[in-house]
Amino acid sequence: MKTIIKNARIIRGGNIEENAALAYEDGILIPTPEDDAGCEIVDAGGQYVSAGFIDLHTHGGGGHDFLDGTVGAFLGAAELHARHGTTTLLPTATSGTYEETCAMFAVFEDACKKNSAGADMPGIHLEGPYFAPTQAGAQDPRFLVTPKPEQYLPIMNATDKLLRWSAACELDGAMEFADACREHGILCAIGHSDATYECVCEAMKHGFSHITHLYSCMSTVHRINAYRYAGVVEAAYLCDGMTENSLNGNGLTVEIIADGVHLPKSLLQMVYRFIGPDRTALVTDSMRGAGLADGQESILGSLENGQRVIIEDGVAKMPDRKAFAGSVATTDRLLRTMVHLAEVPLADAVKMLTETPARIQGLSDRGTLDAGKRADIVFFNDALNVTRTVVGGRTVFEMS
Numbered sequence: 001m002k003t004i005i006k007n008a009r010i011i012r013g014g015n016i017e018e019n020a021a022l023a024y025e026d027g028i029l030i031p032t033p034e035d036d037a038g039c040e041i042v043d044a045g046g047q048y049v050s051a052g053f054i055d056l057h058t059h060g061g062g063g064h065d066f067l068d069g070t071v072g073a074f075l076g077a078a079e080l081h082a083r084h085g086t087t088t089l090l091p092t093a094t095s096g097t098y099e100e101t102c103a104m105f106a107v108f109e110d111a112c113k114k115n116s117a118g119a120d121m122p123g124i125h126l127e128g129p130y131f132a133p134t135q136a137g138a139q140d141p142r143f144l145v146t147p148k149p150e151q152y153l154p155i156m157n158a159t160d161k162l163l164r165w166s167a168a169c170e171l172d173g174a175m176e177f178a179d180a181c182r183e184h185g186i187l188c189a190i191g192h193s194d195a196t197y198e199c200v201c202e203a204m205k206h207g208f209s210h211i212t213h214l215y216s217c218m219s220t221v222h223r224i225n226a227y228r229y230a231g232v233v234e235a236a237y238l239c240d241g242m243t244e245n246s247l248n249g250n251g252l253t254v255e256i257i258a259d260g261v262h263l264p265k266s267l268l269q270m271v272y273r274f275i276g277p278d279r280t281a282l283v284t285d286s287m288r289g290a291g292l293a294d295g296q297e298s299i300l301g302s303l304e305n306g307q308r309v310i311i312e313d314g315v316a317k318m319p320d321r322k323a324f325a326g327s328v329a330t331t332d333r334l335l336r337t338m339v340h341l342a343e344v345p346l347a348d349a350v351k352m353l354t355e356t357p358a359r360i361q362g363l364s365d366r367g368t369l370d371a372g373k374r375a376d377i378v379f380f381n382d383a384l385n386v387t388r389t390v391v392g393g394r395t396v397f398e399m400s
């Protein structure tokens with residue numbers, strides 16, 4: 001049966017269309033039929049309706065981490081995030097043991113078959129273990145190593161569900177690693193890195209094309225003896241496809257943890273103004289504490305080998321309070337932060353949660369409300385609170 005959403009303020013293509021309609025059938029968006037006889041009608045009541053939110057970087061939520069090694073953890077986190085407007089997420093694994101990483105893929109495929117009420121999970125993002133120890137952040141330094149083909153090739157060859165891999169491009173073997181990612185169709189991102197600007201330019205020729213949580217755990221302007229060097233942060237601004245020789249000619253894209261805590265208003269506004277909504281995705285980088293209240297304790301990473309963290313001021317912190325340990329945000333909060341704190345136009349904030357992350361990750365079947373795309377749809381009210389989430393044509397959340 002066809003479903004028609006009526007009386008909606010539809011956000012698409014950078015615009016807001018008043019009193020508009022949208023239709024889908026069999027999980028796919030279709031042109032709105034002239035005649036609505038026999039169709040299911042959903043009255044949006046004048047609320048905003050946009051493409052569903054896409055989170056390219058989350059470790060879990062609702063008390064679950066994707067490294068827990070259970071189907072229930074995947075489903076629980078996917079359902080928690082769907083209630084906040086996320087229709088697509090990339091389960092992300094911090095650096096762990098090789099065995100934990102391999103086990104995660106097996107459980108993931110099983111979970112996807114049983115996922116009927118959560119965000120869609122097209123594939124996995126590995127965040128580590130090829131990182132600079134000096135930029136470890138909340139990554140467990142015990143697991144950080146340099147990329148070796150005998151370690152990463154078996155993982156790449158064993159699955160087609162590995163969609164993204166974050167690594168520090170200055171490490172020995174990182175360029176060969178990027179070449180291998182490219183051959184396997186894996187998005188290669190720079191993260192937890194001390195690279196110079198020059199190193200980033202070289203890395204782009206090998207296929208590094210995205211920057212993991214811009215500003216967090218990466219180099220910026222620094223001096224080596226008398227000379228000053230630009231870092232990964234500066235590359236994010238400068239490598240916009242106009243000046244540098246990247247593999248695809250598109251320059252670098254970035255993601256920011258837009259929970260309003262990791263980055264202050266000034267940096268959110270700088271990223272919006274100078275990198276822009278077409279090159280910037282909003283991510284939660286949420287850990288298992290997403291959806292939990294302040295004052296509670298949680299664990300970053302696996303229950304067995306993870307690190308104890310505290311939730312305070314709407315963010316997860318390391319016990320010594322000297323570094324953040326991932327956010328507890330959901331995508332609806334990212335939207336509110338960008339609009340209310342950073343004063344970004346609503347349609348642009350939505351773009352950074354939909355169209356742009358879809359393009360960055362190469363998810364061509366979603367990210368806009370064009371006919372032919374997946375019927376991944378989110379409804380939200382004037383306060384930007386999510387009231388209904390539709391994943392692949394199925395309503396998985398409706399505010400009662």
Ligand SMILES: [Zn+2]
Binds near residue numbers: 127285326
């Ligand atoms: Zn992360």
